[in-house]
Each structure stands twice: as C-alpha cells, then as structure tokens.
Amino acid sequence: MRYVSTRGQAPVLGFEDVLLTGLARDGGLYLPEAWPTLSAVEIRGLAGRPYAEAAARVLAPYAGGAMSRDELETLLADAYRSFGHAAVAPLKQIGPRHWLLELFHGPTLAFKDYALQAVGRLFDRALARRNQRVTIVGATSGDTGSAAIEALRDRTSVDVFVLFPRGRVSEVQRRQMTTVDAPNVHCIALDGTFDDCQDMVKAMFNDTGFRDEHKLSAVNSINWVRIAVQIAYYAVASVALGAPDKRIAFAVPTGNFGNVFAAYGAKRMGFPIERLILGSNSNDILTRFLASGEMKMEPVVPTYSPSMDIQVSSNFERLLFEVVGRDGARVTELLTRFRKDGRFRLDDEAMGRIRGLFEAHRLDDTGTLEVIRRVHRESGELVDPHTAIGIAAAARSRFDPAVPVISLATAHPAKFGEAIERAVGVRPKPPDRLQGMMTAKERVQDLPNDQKTVKSFIAGRVRR
Ligand SMILES: *Cc1c(COP(=O)(O)O)cnc(C)c1O
Secondary structure, three states: OOEEEOOOOOOOEOHHHHHHHOOOOOOOOEEEOOOOOOOHHHHHOOOOOOHHHHHHHHHHHHHHHHOOHHHHHHHHHHHHOOOOOOOOOOEEEEEOOEEEEEOOOOOOOEOHHHHHHHHHHHHHHHHHHHOOOEEEEEEOOOHHHHHHHHHHOOOOOEEEEEEEEOOOOOHHHHHHHHOOOOOOEEEEEEOOOHHHHHHHHHHHHHOHHHHHHOOEEOOOOOOHHHHHHHHHHHHHHHHHOOOOOOOEEEEEEOOOOHHHHHHHHHHHOOOOEEEEEEEEOOOOHHHHHHHHOEEEOOOOOOOOOHHHOOOOOOOHHHHHHHHOOOOHHHHHHHHHHHHHHOEEEOOHHHHHHHHOOEEEEEOOHHHHHHHHHHHHHHHOOOOOHHHHHHHHHHHHOOOOOOOOEEEEEOEOHHHHHHHHHHHHOOOOOOOHHHHHHHOOOOOOEEEOOOHHHHHHHHHHHOOO
C-alpha cells in the first residue's frame, strides 16, 4: 500500500514511513493511493470474532507488506489487553433503532486510546527495527494528550511534548496528562486556544531544520495510521448490526474530523454505511459549512465539550481531497485561501458529494445538559457532553428511519464530571484506576504562545 499527500507535492510513502512522518512535507495529510475494499464475504466473516482479530483483518490491507495480519493481530491484542471490557468496543442499545458504541474502556477513558494504544506499539516496533528515535509533538484539546502520553510513556526511543490550551481542558483531562511521572513526557500549558496549539505544532513541522534536527513526529489525528486503526470499530459495530446485509448510520460528535473520517474510510472499504451524522457544539464551523457551502472561521468559544472546541478541523482536508477528485493543487489553493482570508467556498458539485453522505447538527451547552438529562431519564445511561451532542444530532436527523443509528460514546462521563453534575445532580465516580491522579503532583510548564520560546523549551529537553 502506498500513500499520497492531499497537497500532491510530498513523496509517496509506504505504511511505516507514513506512521513515523505524520504531516506530509508539503503541509498535506497522507491518504492511501487507493482505498482497499473487503468483499461481502470477508465482511460477513468478521462477525463474532474477537475485537483484535477483526480489527487486524480490517487494518491489514493498509499495512501492505509492512506487517502481516498475524503480526497485527498480536500487536492489537496486546494494545487492548488492559481495556476495561472484554468486547473492547461494546454496543449498547439506548432506544428503538438507536445504539451507543462505547469507546471509553481504554486507560484514559476516551476513544483516542483505541488508536493510540496501537500506534504507540507500532512506533516502538518501527523505531526498533530502524534503530531510530523520534520526538512526538502534539496539540491536544484535552483527550489526545493523555491518550498519547499513556501510549508512549517510558519508551526509550520517544520523547513526548504535549501542548494544551491553558485553562480550557477539564480538571480530569489536565491531571491525566500532568500527573504522569515519566522522564520522556513533557506537558506545555500554552497561553492560547486549541487552534493556537495546533498552529504551533504545524509551524514546528513546517520548519524543516527544526523538524529534522529533532526528528519530529506526530500522533495527532493528522497521522494517517490513527485514522486507519479507528476504521476497525466502525467495521466491527456495523457487522454486529448485520453488515454487509443491513444498512447502518453513525452519529459522531466531531471536532478535528478525524473520528468521522475513519467512518468514511469504513464506507469506502465496503461497509454499508449510508449516513454520517455530525454533531458539533457552539464551535459549529462544520455545521455552518454543510448548510452554506462556505467554510468560515469564527473565534473559538469554550464549551462543556472541550475536545470539540475547534474551528479548524484538520482532517477535513482529507475529505476535501476526495470530493475535488483528489486534485492536490485544488486542495492547496482552497486551504491557502482559508489560511489567508479565514474562508473558502466549495462548488455545488463537491458540496453535493459531501451532502450525499454527511449531515450536521449543532447543540449549545444548555442543549447538551438537557440531552444528558433526557438520556439518563429514558435509558438510565450517563453520557458525557461530547456523546450527548452526537446523540442529539442522531435524534434530529431526518434520514431514513428504517436505518438504525449507532451514536459514538467518545468519552466516559467521569471525565467531564462537572457538566454531568450540572445536568443530573450527581458526579460520576472516576473508575478506581484514576483515583490516585486527583491528588498526585502535577508537572507542567506554562509557556506563552510564542514559537521561539516553545521551540527552545523542546530543544532543551529532547534526549539525544
Ligand atoms: C477528540 C474527541 C472528539 C472529537 O473527535 P475528532 O476526531 O477530533 O473529530 C469528540 N469527543 C471526545 C471525547 C474526544 O476526545
């Protein structure tokens, strides 16, 4: 399998290089040169298999010659061994034709563990084989950081620097990052928004001198392999509800468009996904875009769903590449305009392709609390604010009611206890393994939103 950049100017790479590179050298994101597909027989054959085995079957075509299916299965089984549920990603019915896909059984209680626990091990394997080391630099709106830290802590060939927007992540989210006592882990609280953190990381990657000197690499969802690993739970969930013989829709609370792009990938692989319903919070750039055809940046506002407090959905670039006929020059032109003017408009043909599969709904904080309350009343389930936004979007969708919807539960409610308490009056207890974190010593560096300062902090701490 070979991978191409959405901007069309970076070298074509294989699986392992795409894994280690993250952002392409032309500023674009990597995608498979052609989507692999599974036949109906192969899809049917996933039914009833242990999660790691089914996931390895879905992921194997992406690894191409780099890893066999058996090697992948062993690695994935190890990645998910510590998860708190034997099904890894269990489905739970919450209403007629409405299911919840629980993706919070990993060590940091958000869906990002599903990809990162695998990606951390894939990094280790690739670096050991090549006798190399890397510096992971990542921006987080809350959940990526802790998931990356958990996946990479104490690894000798990797240093990890995580930038998060100071004061804009929940207390549990912050502590999950700052209380990890590992020599290769560094948390930076940046004076800015998540988009500032993301821009800072992009700027470091675009500084080729700095990037090469410190062997920068990324585990943000700009890293293709994260998306590829996430395709597995869409595949497994759709098979559980009857794929390839029954159609299915997914509702996905969306920030950086990474998770839902994995759903798109599952569809391209042959899974009968008929509809993708996006939920956004008040930072509703994608909802406005789907309605108007214009992508237009607005300032970020903090919400109860901080992992979606994003205006620039990085992974949208991948969908853009797909709907403009994989024309890298066109993607470059649109995104250069977006950088410069804060907006771009897409033609009707491309918008038609997007609207044929995606729809989007926005939910503000008041609505989010109402949905948490309603779901609790109707099903007894406590859902986190991000999950509630996806559920609300599913409820508002007027897509074919005969098609069942799976809403993604992207985080455990205890991660966002403050919002849950406001909604239903009780604070969910964090699972036992997180208790110690609430009193442990925090290690974090406050830094201004200034490239020079951040770069010199990193340069001073990278191990040679
Ligand atoms: C990261 C995150 C999201 C958003 O996912 P994207 O891939 O950025 O769209 C939603 N919910 C939770 C809990 C998250 O951690």
